[in-house]
Amino acid sequence: MKLPLPPLPTALQPKPKRPSEEEQVKPVEQVKEAGISAVDWIDERTSLSGAARWVMFRKIPKGTNWFYTLGSATMFAFLSQAVTGVVLAMYYDPSVTNAYESTRHITNDVFLGEFVRGMHKWGSTVMVVLICLHMARTFFFGAYKYPRELNWVIGVVLLILTFVMSFTGYLLPFDQRSYWATIVGVNINGTGPLAGPFLSDFLRGGAEFGATTLSRFYAIHMLVVPGAIAALIGAHLYLVARLGTTAPPWLKAESHEGIREERV
Amino acid sequence: MADGRKEPKSKYTLDRGMPGAFEGETVTRRRFMNVTAQAAGGIAVAAFALPALGFAAGSALFDRPPVEWEAIGPGEDFPMDTYVPRVITEVAGIGQVGKTTIYVRKRNPKTDPPPNPTTMPEGVTDEFIAMSTRCMHLGCPVRYIDAAKRFVCPCHGGVYNFEGQVDGGPPVRPLDRFYTRVVGGQVEVGPRYSVNSEFRRFPSYRDPAQDLDGIGQYLYPGRFSTPKLSN
Numbered sequence: 342m343k344l345p346l347p348p349l350p351t352a353l354q355p356k357p358k359r360p361s362e363e364e365q366v367k368p369v370e371q372v373k374e375a376g377i378s379a380v381d382w383i384d385e386r387t388s389l390s391g392a393a394r395w396v397m398f399r400k401i402p403k404g405t406n407w408f409y410t411l412g413s414a415t416m417f418a419f420l421s422q423a424v425t426g427v428v429l430a431m432y433y434d435p436s437v438t439n440a441y442e443s444t445r446h447i448t449n450d451v452f453l454g455e456f457v458r459g460m461h462k463w464g465s466t467v468m469v470v471l472i473c474l475h476m477a478r479t480f481f482f483g484a485y486k487y488p489r490e491l492n493w494v495i496g497v498v499l500l501i502l503t504f505v506m507s508f509t510g511y512l513l514p515f516d517q518r519s520y521w522a523t524i525v526g527v528n529i530n531g532t533g534p535l536a537g538p539f540l541s542d543f544l545r546g547g548a549e550f551g552a553t554t555l556s557r558f559y560a561i562h563m564l565v566v567p568g569a570i571a572a573l574i575g576a577h578l579y580l581v582a583r584l585g586t587t588a589p590p591w592l593k594a595e596s597h598e599g600i601r602e603e604r605v
Numbered sequence: 606m607a608d609g610r611k612e613p614k615s616k617y618t619l620d621r622g623m624p625g626a627f628e629g630e631t632v633t634r635r636r637f638m639n640v641t642a643q644a645a646g647g648i649a650v651a652a653f654a655l656p657a658l659g660f661a662a663g664s665a666l667f668d669r670p671p672v673e674w675e676a677i678g679p680g681e682d683f684p685m686d687t688y689v690p691r692v693i694t695e696v697a698g699i700g701q702v703g704k705t706t707i708y709v710r711k712r713n714p715k716t717d718p719p720p721n722p723t724t725m726p727e728g729v730t731d732e733f734i735a736m737s738t739r740c741m742h743l744g745c746p747v748r749y750i751d752a753a754k755r756f757v758c759p760c761h762g763g764v765y766n767f768e769g770q771v772d773g774g775p776p777v778r779p780l781d782r783f784y785t786r787v788v789g790g791q792v793e794v795g796p797r798y799s800v801n802s803e804f805r806r807f808p809s810y811r812d813p814a815q816d817l818d819g820i821g822q823y824l825y826p827g828r829f830s831t832p833k834l835s836n
Contacts, residue, residue, distance in 0.1 A: 437699040520702070525743040525760070531812040534824040539666055541812050546665045548810070548830055551696045551703070553665075 395582065402588035408482070409586060411475035416574060418468035422506075423567060425461040433513070435559035437552055440515035465507055472503050484587040492580040495573055502570050509562035512555060523558070524550060672832045673697075674786065674793040677709060683733055683792065685711045688749045691735075693783075693794055707783060707794065708736040708749045708756075717768065721805045726834035729784045735794050736769055737781035744813040747780065756780060770802065777816040778802060784834065796832040808834070 346354070358364075384390045432451055434443040447454040476496060479485050485493035512523040527550075531541035546553035618626035618633055677691040688708035696703035712734050720731050736756070738746045745760035755772060756765040763774035770779045779802060784795035799807040801817035809827025811817060816825065 437702050521745060521760075525745065528744045528813045531825075532814045535826065538812060538815065538825050538828060542828060542830070543662050543665050547668065548670070548828055549696050549703075552699045 396578075399582060399585060401586055402592075404589045404592045405586065406589065408478045408589075411471060411478050412581075415468060415471040415475050418464060418471050419570060419574065421464050422461060422468060423571075425457050425464065426563060426567070428457060429461055430563060435513070435556050437515075437555055440513065440555055444514045444516075465510060469503060469507060472500055476500060481590075482587060483590055489580070489584055489587075492577060492584070495577050495580070499570060499573050499577065502566050502573070505566050506562060506570070509558045509566070512558045513562065515555065520550075523554075667829050669830050670832050672796055672834055674788075674795045676788075676791040676793050677707075677735075678792060679790050680711070680733070680787060680792055683709050683711050685713045687751055688736065690749070691794075695797075706738045706746065708738065709785075709792065709794075710734055710736075718804050721803065726784065726808075728786055729795070729834065730786050732787060733785040733792050735783035735785050737783065737797060739781055739813060741771070741776040741778050741780060741813045742774065768804075769800075777814060777821070778818070779804065781810055796834065 380390075429447065432443060432447045432454070434440060444458075447458050449455070479493065479496065508523075508526055511526075512519045527541045527544050530544060531537045533540060542548060544554075544557070545551065546557045615621055616631050617628075618630045619628055623633065675693050677693065683689050688710045691707050691709055692704050693707055694703055695705050710733070712732055717734065725731055736749075738748070738756075740747045740758040740760065740763050742758060742761055742763045745758050747756040747758045747763065747765065749756050754767045756769065757763070758774065758776070761775055763776040764772040765776070765780055766772045768779070769782070771777075779800050781797050781799050783797050786793050786795065797810045799810040799817060801807065801822065803818075805817075807817055807822070807827065809831035811825050811827070815821065
């Protein structure tokens, strides 16, 4: 779109080119051209632009509002947890004798350590709150109904996996609170009939809280569950793009001209 | 398709006029190839998934820790009418995390019920009672309060009497105990065992919150990794 020029004095107005002057390609245009051809090169070989268009240029119903952002808010909370978790792992030592000391080192000594650890710690609570709000939004808007039941099921699995992350991550600072909370949590797992005792032994890596319990929780916390969450978020988003979003329940469907005539 | 049904296909590829069919051949080569490829994929997945699963769960469920006895002091240290705290190592090599407090006293033959079953494992004498501090609600550490002659749990208010029997709160069974023996005047503490409300001994000790009365003893089976005392 071309904006009208401000009323400049004639001396300051840009002068049109003289016909003798050669058309100069501006550097900005060159860069733009290079970018476009690079994207074209990839698209010619992957046809990704079709998929990107399919994901991004969707029709959304009238009445879509801020409540519909809770899902992506949860996803960004997860991404924040993933990034801060990866960098925390660069300083953390998941051994029974050093875990507490390395956590203390992160908090007190490392540059931005307290901040990044705080982001991860408080971010976990934020993620749980957001996923619950997102679930409540889905429930109260009736967005779990046909054909979106499978997406609800995937969402419930994601909720459970988020709780597993909270449970396994709680042990890692390895202070008194996390130690006893984990003892209690594992024993709650053990109350399941028949399978419970074996489940709690599996979680502890033996009959007692021992040398491998912490590394076991660490492996579950940073390898098993995040991978599963990332994969399921992919499936969740695919279904959102495939099925579209719902209109809020307070909007009545607009009746068609023809139908209205018939009713009269 | 309304008029006349199709002839049921012969199960022999030869009858169906397939090129290169053998006599008596029933499985088409396409089908054979398909099944073989699926099976090969299944075997390949099982080849890494099963060892990984066994590695993750096997030692946790089946490794039997050795029976270890730890001396906690001469027999005179432990009176009959109160408990004396001692710190023992439950898991070696992990520092403070592997240690736990126990409460020890001498058995009072008049008030303490006889062992049930009456035969204890070989070498185990029942002269001293070593009480675990693991609360049988969810595993918090209980404390013995001498003025009340009771064990009290800080987490959810479980209370046990002098014998370890539940007096109040949410615990589902009496406190666990440890086998004791006396070697050269020294009291030694061995593996843990669980008891139900009738003080029946369960050598394969259960986790807290696992009821051992009535149907509970079947709903919460013992573990394969129970330390083996020679019986």
